[in-house]
Amino acid sequence: MAATLQFSEFDSEDQITKEIAKQEETTSLKYIILRKDKRFGRMDAHPLAGKKISWEVKSHPFSGVPFQVVGTSTYECHQGKDRQVKAKEKHAAKMNKKALEDHALKRRKQNTKKVDCKALINIAHIIRFPGFKIEESTVRSKKEASKDLKAALSEKPSSVKAEVVYCVRFPSLSEHSSHALVGERSSKKNLKVLQKQCAGYLKEITDLTYHLQDEQYLTGLSSHLQSLLQEMKALVPQDKDLTLTLSPRKRKAEEDMATLPTQGASQPFTDSVGQHADLQNTCEEPCLPN
Secondary structure (H helix, E strand, O other), X not given: OOOOXXXXXXXXXXXXXXXXXXXXXXXOOOEEEEEEOOOOOOOOOOOOOOOOOEXXXXXXXXXXXXXXXXXXXXXXXXXXXXXXXXXXXXXXXXXXHHHHHOOXXXXXXXXXXOOXXXXXXXXXXXXXXXXXXXXXXXXXXXXXHHHHHHHHHHHOHHHOXXXXXXXXXXXXXXXXXXXXXHHHHHXXXXXXXXXXXXXXXXHXXXXXXXXXXXXXXXXXXXXXXXXXXXXHHHOOOOOOOOOOOOOHHHHHXXXXXXXXXXXXXXHHHHHHHHHHHHHHHHHHOOOOOO
16 A cells, blocks of 8 residues: 555554554655554454444544544654653763763763654544444434434444444655655665666667677567667657766766867967977077187
């Protein structure tokens, strides 16, 4: 499941843990548990007639089906709010005091990765009752359905169809704030690696082509490469001013050529040639005695 899909449902807490780990690996983002209710994940959870009937929570938008919340759990980005500021300041002050007393110790600076990122994963462990679904989200319809559901749970709980499910809302990448998205940097880095690999394969193909002697194979290869070329052109902006990127070797060669001095650009060089010619002419003339 992509990180941009916000709402999902799972059958167990273990499935959620695996999905979070999968997203962490994909995006290079990390999450830590912020809070968790005691009843969250309880296997013996069952409907209760006296328990509140809910219609929507953060991790479960309105669907028309009523439910009871067993418990909730919340994960936060590991670069979220720093909740240990006071303890860290106290510890740093203690260590700095020791450093002043013992010059062999270095003074400590209070460093933290926390940048108050607001991204959260909201999870609700619920029991829902599809048999009491309503069509419109109105106060009246909710009130009537809740009343009927509680009455059914009081009179004959076994007659009420119930589904236990874990509803999860994952944050989108845009909800992460005040810190770099490592996943995006990794994606750009991977793109460069793939471009270099493809360029290497194309160079090797070019070198091998001149050694092929099978005319039939070359005919098929030419047709295949032509199709591939058209496919690649469709993925590249067709701009008249588009400048093709030079390979590192060609780019370096052009830079080296640009640094070579030219005769017109260096006047002292021209003057020195003239001076050398005058000196040569002077030496060639016979020296007369005084």
